[in-house]
Amino acid sequence: xxxxxxxxxxxxxxxxxxxxxxxxxxxxxxxxxxxxxxxxxxxxxxxxxxxxxxxxxxxxxxxxxxxxxxxxxxxxxxxxxxxxxxxxxxxxxxxxxxxxxxxxxxxxxxxxxxxxxxxxxxxxxxxxxxxxxxxxxxxxxxxxxxxxxxxxxxxxxxxxxxxxxxxxxxxxxxxxxxxxxxxxxxxxxxxxxxxxxxxxxxxxxxxxxxxxxxxxxxxxxxxxxxxxxxxxxxxxxxxxxxxxxxxxxxxxxxxxxxxxxxxxxxxxxxxxx
Numbered sequence: 422x423x424x425x426x427x428x429x430x431x432x433x434x435x436x437x438x439x440x441x442x443x444x445x446x447x448x449x450x451x452x453x454x455x456x457x458x459x460x461x462x463x464x465x466x467x468x469x470x471x472x473x474x475x476x477x478x479x480x481x482x483x484x485x486x487x488x489x490x491x492x493x494x495x496x497x498x499x500x501x502x503x504x505x506x507x508x509x510x511x512x513x514x515x516x517x518x519x520x521x522x523x524x525x526x527x528x529x530x531x532x533x534x535x536x537x538x539x540x541x542x543x544x545x546x547x548x549x550x551x552x553x554x555x556x557x558x559x560x561x562x563x564x565x566x567x568x569x570x571x572x573x574x575x576x577x578x579x580x581x582x583x584x585x586x587x588x589x590x591x592x593x594x595x596x597x598x599x600x601x602x603x604x605x606x607x608x609x610x611x612x613x614x615x616x617x618x619x620x621x622x623x624x625x626x627x628x629x630x631x632x633x634x635x636x637x638x639x640x641x642x643x644x645x646x647x648x649x650x651x652x653x654x655x656x657x658x659x660x661x662x663x664x665x666x667x668x669x670x671x672x673x674x675x676x677x678x679x680x681x682x683x684x685x686x687x688x689x690x691x692x693x694x
Contacts, residue, residue: 438589440549444528446586447556451521453581454482454563455514461569463513468568469673475569479517480507482562486520489555492537493527493548521559528552541597557590564673574675577665587667588621594670595625595637599690602635614686615655616670617642618663626655629690657682 463476470478484504491498510516528548537547544550560582567575595616612631617624624642629635659682660666668674672687 438553438585440528440552442585443549443552443556443589444525446583447528447552447559448521448525449581450556450559450563451486451517454479454559454566455517455521457563457566457570458517459514461566465569467565468572469565469574473565475566476508476513478562478565478569479513480504482559483507483513483517483520485558486517486524486555489551490520490524490527493524493531493535493551495535495537497538524555541593542600543596553589553593556586557593560586560590561671561673564668568673574673575668576675577662577668580664580668582664582667584618584621584663587663588618588623590667591616591618591625591663591670592623592639595627596639599627600635600637602690613655613657615640615658616666617658617660618666619661621663635690659683659686 458475458479461475463474463479465475467473467475467478473481481504484500484507487503488498488500507513507516528551531548531551533546533548535547537551539547539550541550541554545553564575564580564582567580571579612629614627614629615624616627621642624640625637626640627635627637659670661669665674669683670686674683
């Protein structure tokens, strides 16, 4: 493996998507989820969430919206009663709407210096953290609802997701979620994976070496002007259109992995929820 100065590759700080942008994307995703849930029907299966129906999906997301809003209000609630409330509702889509509206209002009302729990590595301040987390939680599950209507996993070009939001979601996954793993890949698996979206000014180098926690660094993508690149120290590269890559990394891409690297990712690294 070619070595280079890791510090020279690093890109400091998160991607800088604003609270307003994340809130707007959250609202759009909630609207898409609800519309596709209605069109598919509550009994329809969800191809990207095995063993779930649309009802399960709507109840889960409505519960999570209420749970997140409770943190934003400074009064954390237990998830189980919230989910039970959804399942017992006579109008579960109306119940979902109420929760999404309350979450968005809680974001507006929360102070910038909100004191609330966060649970991902390198998490931003709590108000931004919860907005970002719910943006991507709702976006991914809205893609699930779209897949339920289509009867198959949705393609990137069939979604409404903007590239900037997709890049932020990749960052949250690779920097916040994946790094919670206590150990890297099994012996013989790739140890350094470069995630490189097309036409983006950032990439991620995921260190999956055995015997230590997973580590992710934001790095400069390959360029003609950079003789020492992240690709030169990576075992494998996973790239593509930002929205397509976002869906693939969250295991919401095509029904079958596009190659052995993606199959390995889904089976050993990807977050299932």
